Amino acid sequence: MSERVAKRPTLFTVPPAPSTETKLRGARCSSGHLFFPPQQIGCEVCGLYGDEIEIIELDASGTLQSFALSHRQQRPGSTAPLIIGTVALDAGPALEVVLDVDDTAGLSCGQRVAGHLVDVGEDESSRRIVDCFFAPTEPAEPAG
Amino acid sequence: MGRTLADMRAVSVVGIGLHRYQKSSKTPYVELGLSAVREALADAEIEWSTVESAFVGNAVLGMAPGRAMLKHLGATGLTLCQVENASASGSTAIRHACLEVATGISDVSIAIGVDKPGTVPISMSWTGAERLSSMSPLLSFALLTNEYMNRYGATPEQIAAVAVKNHGNAASNPYAQFQKVRSLDEVLEHPVAGSLTRLQCCPFGEGAAAVILASDEGIERLGIAAGRAVEVIGSVSRSERVYTPGDSVIVELTRETATQAFDEAGVGPADLDVVEVHDAFSVEELLYTEALGLCAEGEGARYLAEGRSQIGGDCAVSASGGLIAMGHPFGPTGVGQVVEIARQLRGEAGVRQHAGARVGLAHMVGLGQVCLVHILRARI
Numbered sequence: 001m002s003e004r005v006a007k008r009p010t011l012f013t014v015p016p017a018p019s020t021e022t023k024l025r026g027a028r029c030s031s032g033h034l035f036f037p038p039q040q041i042g043c044e045v046c047g048l049y050g051d052e053i054e055i056i057e058l059d060a061s062g063t064l065q066s067f068a069l070s071h072r073q074q075r076p077g078s079t080a081p082l083i084i085g086t087v088a089l090d091a092g093p094a095l096e097v098v099l100d101v102d103d104t105a106g107l108s109c110g111q112r113v114a115g116h117l118v119d120v121g122e123d124e125s126s127r128r129i130v131d132c133f134f135a136p137t138e139p140a141e142p143a144g
Numbered sequence: 145m146g147r148t149l150a151d152m153r154a155v156s157v158v159g160i161g162l163h164r165y166q167k168s169s170k171t172p173y174v175e176l177g178l179s180a181v182r183e184a185l186a187d188a189e190i191e192w193s194t195v196e197s198a199f200v201g202n203a204v205l206g207m208a209p210g211r212a213m214l215k216h217l218g219a220t221g222l223t224l225c226q227v228e229n230a231s232a233s234g235s236t237a238i239r240h241a242c243l244e245v246a247t248g249i250s251d252v253s254i255a256i257g258v259d260k261p262g263t264v265p266i267s268m269s270w271t272g273a274e275r276l277s278s279m280s281p282l283l284s285f286a287l288l289t290n291e292y293m294n295r296y297g298a299t300p301e302q303i304a305a306v307a308v309k310n311h312g313n314a315a316s317n318p319y320a321q322f323q324k325v326r327s328l329d330e331v332l333e334h335p336v337a338g339s340l341t342r343l344q345c346c347p348f349g350e351g352a353a354a355v356i357l358a359s360d361e362g363i364e365r366l367g368i369a370a371g372r373a374v375e376v377i378g379s380v381s382r383s384e385r386v387y388t389p390g391d392s393v394i395v396e397l398t399r400e401t402a403t404q405a406f407d408e409a410g411v412g413p414a415d416l417d418v419v420e421v422h423d424a425f426s427v428e429e430l431l432y433t434e435a436l437g438l439c440a441e442g443e444g445a446r447y448l449a450e451g452r453s454q455i456g457g458d459c460a461v462s463a464s465g466g467l468i469a470m471g472h473p474f475g476p477t478g479v480g481q482v483v484e485i486a487r488q489l490r491g492e493a494g495v496r497q498h499a500g501a502r503v504g505l506a507h508m509v510g511l512g513q514v515c516l517v518h519i520l521r522a523r524i
Contacts, residue, residue, distance in 0.1 A: 008274045024276075033386070039273050044386050065390065066291035068338030070283050084279065086287045094389045096279045096287060109294040132276060 007120060007131040011037055013057065014130055020117040022132050023057040026091065030054075036093040060115030060132065062089040067099060067107045087113055087134055100133035108140035148408045149379045152246035156373035156523065158363060159188025159254075159356030160483040165321040165471030167349050168261045173205055174213045177258035180352035180476075181217065184254065188356045190366050195356065196250035197223035201237035201257040202475035203230055203510075204264045213258070223250070230510030231422065233257065234353065235478030238506075238518060239379045241357045251362030257476035258352040268511060281511075282345060285425040286338035288392060292427050293339070295442070300339035302445035304331045306426040307344045307468050309454060314465020316495045319480070321349050321471030344426035346467040353479035355486070371524050374486045378409030378519035383512060394428070397515045398435040398507065405505070405517040406437075413437030416459045417501040418488045420481035422508045423466040429453075432507060433461060460498035463488060481506035482518060489522040 006014045013023045027038035030052045033045040038056075042049040065086040073080040083099040085107070100118055101107065114137050117130040149155070161183030163176045177200075185192060200210040210224050223244075229236040234257030241253040279287075292298060308328050314320035326343055334342040363370050382401045384393050406412050413436055421436075423429040430444030438459055439447035447453055453461035464470045464484040467477060485504035487493045506518045 008276065010274050011276050037273055037275055041272075066287040066294065068283070068286040068290050070286060070337035071335060072280070072282060072337055084277070084283055084287060086291065088390050092389055095276055096284060097277050109291070 003127045004130050005123060005127045007129050012060070012115070012132040014117065022060055022115055022117050024060045024089070024115065024132070026056055026058040026093065027053050028056050034092050036089070036095060058089060058091040060089070060134070061137070062087045062113060064107065064109060064111045064113045064136070065094065066109060067104060069104050085113070085134060097134045098131075100135045106136060106140050111136050111140055112138045149242065149246055149376065150408050150410070153248060154360050154375055155242050155245040155357050156363065156375045157355055157482065157486040157520065158358045158368045158373050159184040159190065159354070160486050161185070161187060161354040162319040162480060162483055163352040164319045165349050165351035165473050165476065165480070167321070167347075169350065171350070173209060173258050173260050173350070174216065176260070176350060176352040177213045177256060178216055180258070180354040181214070181254065181256060184354035184356050188368055190252070190356070190368065192217040193220055194366055195222060195252050195254050197241065197244050197253040199225050199227050199237035199240045199244075199253070199255050201227045201229070201233035201255065201479060202259045203228055203233045204262045204474050205259050206262060206264055209258065229514055230512055231424070231472065231474060232478055232508040232510030232514050232516045233475045234480070235506065235508040235516035235518065236381065238355060238479060238482055239381055239516060241355070242376050242379050245357050245359050245362070248359070251365065252356065252358045254354060254356050255479055256352070256354045257479035259473045259475035260350040261348055266511065281424070282337055282340070285427060286340050289340055289425070289427040290338050292430065296445070298430070298445040301328060301332070302449060303339065303426050303430065304328060304341065304344055305445075305448055306423065306429045307331045309448065310423065310429075310462050310466040311343065311469040313455065313463050313496060314469030317465050317470055320465045320469055321347050321351075322465070322469045340425060344468065346424045346472040349471050349473050351471065351473040351476045351480070353476040353483055355479055355482050372490050373523050374489045374520050375523050376518060377411070377521050378405040378517065380405040380408060380517050381514065383514045392431065393513055394509050395431050395435045397513055398432055398509065401515040401517045402436050402505075402507070405519050409519040411503055411519060411521075415503045416505050418460045418463055418485055418498050418504040420462055420464060420466065420484055420506045423462055423468050424472055426468065429461060429466065436505065436507065455496060455498050460488070460501070463493065463496050463498055478506065478508045478516060481508065482520070485520050489520060
């Protein structure tokens, strides 16, 4: 199994292969504000910075607030169609994510979802690149 | 809290001009802008030499477009300032021209919006911070649309009805990029993202808009027709705070900006006759009619379905056709909203006239996020 690297190394962890489990990297200010993505440049609530902000790991689990099938790509060079979602993490922050599902039939708002690692390509050193996509961990609520 | 517009001298819109919003063309921005400015000067019946300051709003045109355009009116040496505030650039130019006059620095100031689609990068994507999934505005609004439908039980057809109304209004607006009545079936064709379809998303084209603002002293000194003047009674600009996770930033930001503007103007939602909102995507109009207090939360679709936001209803929302159908060329958009409201409050909007319009509100949001709200009132 070749070495793996994160597509966005500051945002999520990559355990040894073949595990697809991941944790998100968030941050908590000494004022109590918890946020994602992580940074130590300055807290949006109080302005504290540097060592006053701790980088922490967050469980990549939450509930699906919304989802949509997009026929347009996220940005030039990315793929389409794709299925996207808004996830309210159990830890607090809400994120817009890519959903690792084939269609929207198995999705419903309020459904439990979790992030996992997905192989998205190879870098110049023949290392596999992995990204963090989300998917349901329970069946959808029946429609209607 | 410092002073507000209500504490300063009166400022009124005395001249309005537009260049039609259109697909990107080979026409230089200079010609687009001059066309709108000359129309505004003719409307006010004043000479360019009487304008003491100019605020030029643009978001995608690049650095320093103002003087290269305005010199062709005569290089008078007036105060000149470029204004960039994303989609709210034009609205911000309006605000600063208002303040220039209200504070007594100028008697006559002009706000101009001019833009052409370009390749100017978005600086907020260079903060150095990675994002898990940087969504385009289209994708974020597709998610917001689905969330709105799920939360309030609205249907794709009810949301698409915003575009049916606004394309219908734009059909009789000679300055609109799209001038064609569209049926619900037509609007529901061509899905783009989620339930959003092509005709529910604003076009990004080119165009220009100009608004001349004057003090009462300027109106009297220059012999401007005071009866056609429209007073700006509220001007508020705010930016995003940290909200409860899961709450919509644009809704919360709109609500707090509008609340402050209503306080400043001494009017409330029930006083509004005409409103132009940042309806870049159809669901936004429903969210903003609720956030502005025209109807209760979750009642936006019903408010529209009952015809209350139609021209001739309780409050005409986006009588111009809005961003969805009049178009969204960035810099001109917020200035063009004030042009439409001034035209309505003068009673000069022709077949689009909302009868008896006395008070109007213009609302824009810009990436960042920023929000601008202006409230205007007829003087007679």
